[in-house]
Every structure is written in C-alpha cells, then in structure tokens.
Amino acid sequence: MRIKQLDYIIKIVELGSVNEAAKHLFITQPSLSNAxxxxxxxxxxxxxxxxxxxxxxxxxxxxxLAYARQILEQVDLLEEKYKGTDKRRRLFSVSAQHYAFAVHAFVQLIRSYEENEYEFTFRETQTNNIIEDVSTFHSELGILYLNAFNEKVIRKLLKEKQLTFHPLFIAKPHVFVSKKNPLVGKSSVTLADLEDFPYLSFEQGRVNSFHFSEEILSTLYHKKSIRVSDRATLFNFLIGLDGYTISSGVLSRELNDENIVALPLEVDETMELGWIHPIQKPLSPMAEEYLHYLKEHIIDYGFTIIEEA
Structure with a gap:
C-alpha cells in the first residue's frame, strides 16, 4: 500500500467520480482506476x-477511509517535523442545519487559519443530507438538533450510520421576525399570536418527513405556509412579508441582518442542539478548533455548554 493510493481514494470520495479525480490529480483515468x-x-x-x-x-x-485519513494526517505531521515540507493543503467540511452560530464559528476558524492554501466547505443543507454527508465523510461534522418529537427517529438513523450525537446546549424555541413586525415589543409570543402571519420553514427535499424538519412543532397546521431552501431567502421573506420562523433564538451579531429579532415562543418544548460525528473516528485538529469557536460563540449568547461524561 502506498501513501499516494490513499490520496487517490480521498480525492475520488470528495469528487464522486474517477474521471474528475484523475483530472485534479493530473493522471489518466485508467491509471487511477488500476491504482x-x-x-x-x-x-x-x-x-x-x-x-x-x-x-x-x-x-x-x-x-x-477513516483509517486512511488518520494515516495521511500523521504523514503530514512527520513531513513537517523532519523534512521541513510545507503543510498539506488543509481540507475541512461541516454540514449543518441553517444556524447562524454555526456559520459564525466557521468564519472564526477561517480567520484564525494562517496558511496561504486551504479548502474549506460549509454546507447549509437538509437534515438527511447532513447525516449522509457525515456518514460518507464528505463532512467531518454535522450540526443539528434533537427534541422529544424527532429524537427516536434521528437517533435510530444515526445508529444505523454509525454516528454519534454530542449535545452542545439546550435552547427554548424562539420565533424570528422582522423588527418591523407588529409582534415586536412583546416579551414573548404564543401560537395564537402568530396565526395570521406567514409561517416560513426550510424544505427537506425528498425526505420531507416531519421528523426531519428543522423547526419544532412541524405537524401543526398553518393557514399561510412558505417553504424555502436557504437562510437569506427566509430572512428576506421575514422582512418583506412580516413572516416568522421557529428556531433556537441564537442570532449572530456579526453575520445576521440587524432587522431580524428573536422573540421567545410560549410552548412547553426544548431543543437540544449538538454535533454528529462517526463513532470510531477521532476528531482532526481542525474539527477540535471549530468546536472550540462554536462553544465560545454559544457561551457568548448566554447558553451553558453541556459537558459530556
């Protein structure tokens, strides 16, 4: 077995195609297939x-693949220490539900990275895609939430994919609205208060089960309902249509439009937000650093980090 073969495997996984991998590796497709x-x-x-x-x-x-990545990381460290070679081009990916705090931590990670070359990927995507990305190593970490309604289904799927959920913090549901929304000024809102406003949620593609919804109370009927695929569009509708969505209530002061306000929602529910990762694969230094920034940002917003036993 040669180190170069491990590089080949990883490139094929990243691109999903032998032809595309061969182009990036500057070798012929038959040579790559034979290797x-x-x-x-x-x-x-x-x-x-x-x-x-x-x-x-x-x-x-x-x-x-999990073992191959570990081997290449160790080879990289050896070459840096004893051969004085440049660091291997860093690759790091995260897949997440649409949370500003996850994006903010990723921005901090990139700002702290001092090397001239890197390739980072942040995927805001559907819940099932997050699980698939992490189980197939397209992303090292996934960010999502569990609650009383979806926990049994999500944990079953994570077990099947040999993934584990690590809790970060507990949040009470909030609604995001425009600062011009008539509800702004209330200390909290009820579902009855929201009845006449358009409800915005993230569509979940082909796996559009209520259990995969990014919003709690996903089975409730809404007179006006709009599904979107990205956070920027959702925020535009919050402002343009006086709509609302249900989330954790954590907004990024740096990255979010100051026109958005989080209001506590009066429901007897909680959300346990956390990260997923393959059970037997150790975290890379880059993942450890990302989690550090993630926890730092969460604490900055007044939440308590859940310490795992």
Missing amino acids: VKELEQEMGIQIFQRTQKGMILTTAGTEF
Whole structure:
C-alpha cells in the first residue's frame, strides 16, 4: 500500500467520480482506476461500488477511509517535523442545519487559519443530507438538533450510520421576525399570536418527513405556509412579508441582518442542539478548533455548554 493510493481514494470520495479525480490529480483515468483496484486486491475489500451516478463508498470502504485519513494526517505531521515540507493543503467540511452560530464559528476558524492554501466547505443543507454527508465523510461534522418529537427517529438513523450525537446546549424555541413586525415589543409570543402571519420553514427535499424538519412543532397546521431552501431567502421573506420562523433564538451579531429579532415562543418544548460525528473516528485538529469557536460563540449568547461524561 502506498501513501499516494490513499490520496487517490480521498480525492475520488470528495469528487464522486474517477474521471474528475484523475483530472485534479493530473493522471489518466485508467491509471487511477488500476491504482484503486490494486489497493482493493491488496486489502481484500471492495472500497467502492461503481454505479451510473459515480463511485459510492461501500461499508468496508467507509471504514477504510477513516483509517486512511488518520494515516495521511500523521504523514503530514512527520513531513513537517523532519523534512521541513510545507503543510498539506488543509481540507475541512461541516454540514449543518441553517444556524447562524454555526456559520459564525466557521468564519472564526477561517480567520484564525494562517496558511496561504486551504479548502474549506460549509454546507447549509437538509437534515438527511447532513447525516449522509457525515456518514460518507464528505463532512467531518454535522450540526443539528434533537427534541422529544424527532429524537427516536434521528437517533435510530444515526445508529444505523454509525454516528454519534454530542449535545452542545439546550435552547427554548424562539420565533424570528422582522423588527418591523407588529409582534415586536412583546416579551414573548404564543401560537395564537402568530396565526395570521406567514409561517416560513426550510424544505427537506425528498425526505420531507416531519421528523426531519428543522423547526419544532412541524405537524401543526398553518393557514399561510412558505417553504424555502436557504437562510437569506427566509430572512428576506421575514422582512418583506412580516413572516416568522421557529428556531433556537441564537442570532449572530456579526453575520445576521440587524432587522431580524428573536422573540421567545410560549410552548412547553426544548431543543437540544449538538454535533454528529462517526463513532470510531477521532476528531482532526481542525474539527477540535471549530468546536472550540462554536462553544465560545454559544457561551457568548448566554447558553451553558453541556459537558459530556
């Protein structure tokens, strides 16, 4: 087994295609395919399943990839220490539900990174995609929430994907509204107060189960309902239509439009926000640093971080 073969595997996973990976690696497609086949034969496993949609990791391949990343990280450290080589181009990805605090922490991570080259990816995406991204190593971490309604379903899926949920903090539901909304000024709002305002939520694609909704109370009927796919559009509708959405109440002072206000929602519910990660894969230094900024930002907003046993 050669280090270069491990680099090949990781590039194929990132791009989902042997052809695209070969272009980025500046080798021919047959050479790359042969290198993968040789590695599979040597290891006695099938790393990829070849499909019409591209190369998909098998279960054995997913486990192999976790070890491959660890090996390459250690090789990188050895070369830096003893050969004086430049650091390997850093790659780090996070997939998250639409939370400003997760974006803010990512911005801080990038600002703190002093190297000239890096490739960071932040995916604000649907709940099922977050789980898929982390289980297939397209993202190292995922950010989502659990509550009494969705916990059983989400935890079952995480177990099937060999992922674990690490709680960060408990939040009581708030509604986000425009600062010009007639409800602004109230110390809290009820569901009855919201009845005549347009309700905004993030669509969940093909897996549009209530259990995958980013908003609690997803089974409630709303007279006016609008689904969107990105946070900027949702905020525009909050302002333009006097709409509202339900979330954790954590807004970023730096990144969010100052025209948005969070109001406590009078319901007997809580949200446990946290991060997911493969069970047996250790965190990279980059992931550790991101979690540091994430916790720092959460504490800055007056929440208490849940300490795991």
